[in-house]
Amino acid sequence: MHMPYVSIVGAAGYTGQETLDRVLHHPELELYAVGSDSLAGREAAALDPRLNRNGGRRVPRLITNAAALACEADVTFVCLPHEEAALLEPPSRGIVVDLSGAHRLRDAAQYDAWYGFSHPRPENLVDWCYGLPELTPPSGPLVANPGCYATAVLLALGPLRDAIEPGSAVVDAMSGMTGAGRSLKQSSHAGAVLENVSPYRVGAHQHVPEIAQILGFPVSFTPHLLPVRRGLLATCNVRSTGADLRELLEAHYAASPLVSVLPEGVAPELSRVQATDGTELGVFEDRHTDRTIVICAIDNLGKGAAGQAVQNVNLLFGLRETAGLRLAGVLV
Numbered sequence: 001m002h003m004p005y006v007s008i009v010g011a012a013g014y015t016g017q018e019t020l021d022r023v024l025h026h027p028e029l030e031l032y033a034v035g036s037d038s039l040a041g042r043e044a045a046a047l048d049p050r051l052n053r054n055g056g057r058r059v060p061r062l063i064t065n066a067a068a069l070a071c072e073a074d075v076t077f078v079c080l081p082h083e084e085a086a087l088l089e090p091p092s093r094g095i096v097v098d099l100s101g102a103h104r105l106r107d108a109a110q111y112d113a114w115y116g117f118s119h120p121r122p123e124n125l126v127d128w129c130y131g132l133p134e135l136t137p138p139s140g141p142l143v144a145n146p147g148c149y150a151t152a153v154l155l156a157l158g159p160l161r162d163a164i165e166p167g168s169a170v171v172d173a174m175s176g177m178t179g180a181g182r183s184l185k186q187s188s189h190a191g192a193v194l195e196n197v198s199p200y201r202v203g204a205h206q207h208v209p210e211i212a213q214i215l216g217f218p219v220s221f222t223p224h225l226l227p228v229r230r231g232l233l234a235t236c237n238v239r240s241t242g243a244d245l246r247e248l249l250e251a252h253y254a255a256s257p258l259v260s261v262l263p264e265g266v267a268p269e270l271s272r273v274q275a276t277d278g279t280e281l282g283v284f285e286d287r288h289t290d291r292t293i294v295i296c297a298i299d300n301l302g303k304g305a306a307g308q309a310v311q312n313v314n315l316l317f318g319l320r321e322t323a324g325l326r327l328a329g330v331l332v
Contacts, residue, residue: 007068016077016079076091086119145309160238232300236293249294257327278327310323
């Protein structure tokens with residue numbers, strides 16, 4: 001029996017390249033096709049000059065995204081913009097993991113309000129499962145990979161949703177600039193990002209309904225852009241109904257290979273999770289109020305995107321959950 005064949009649709013973007021890297025280092029997945037409309041017909045070195053040298057796994061010549069989708073591989077990773085991904089007809093076989101937001105929300109009407117387009121296949125949204133392994137493990141062949149901010153907030157608050165006052169959750173989150181995607185925008189120019197921290201989509205970020213869908217209640221959420229390439233930190237301020245929130249988080253993640261609840265007094269930091277697929281959680285009591293602060297740090301391209309996508313595939317195939325993933329950073 002052959003190893004599962006993998007096709008990547010949209011490999012030229014940040015999430016596509018990060019997914020490709022993990023597949024190439026995965027002991028039980030075989031890369032079959034790599035799609036990119038902008039690079040179709042060219043050798044893999046056009047995507048990154050390090051590919052196909054030094055004796056690593058060989059990457060095939062790039063093909064169009066439509067051709068990569070038509071391969072109907074055992075696993076298809078879709079790394080396209082939201083609206084493009086929403087238009088796609090999933091292959092008739094194999095597992096499909098969509099890293100965009102095109103299939104995360106159950107209510108099609110919310111796409112108009114939060115993503116700015118009418119969903120072209122609203123009747124198919126019910127076929128997609130939401131794949132956040134530590135809270136909602138993938139349950140079918142069509143997997144909507146969670147958003148990066150949603151991942152951090154849900155890992156912090158998901159196990160606590162029955163132990164906190166629903167209206168009390170206030171979240172300030174910060175992400176590296178790769179979270180905005182590879183397409184250049186005025187707000188992502190170096191001149192706008194460096195030596196600056198800027199809030200954006202205040203009160204209107206598309207991950208808000210995604211978070212509410214899982215928690216069962218909305219949170220007040222404000223994202224900020226950091227002058228770093230990668231990494232995400234979410235500070236969640238909540239009021240407990242009386243339970244010990246640290247105990248609940250420690251119990252929930254006791255067996256998790258990717259989520260660590262740090263000791264008391266130790267705060268999560270970007271530097272320890274950057275370029276990894278791990279998660280750090282810190283829990284603090286606010287001495288001046290009756291509130292608790294839960295802080296989550298992940299890599300927005302790792303646990304917030306490509307790492308989680310591969311983790312979902314591992315679970316669906318019954319493979320080692322951490323196969324192909326980056327488990328630790330480098331001590332410096």
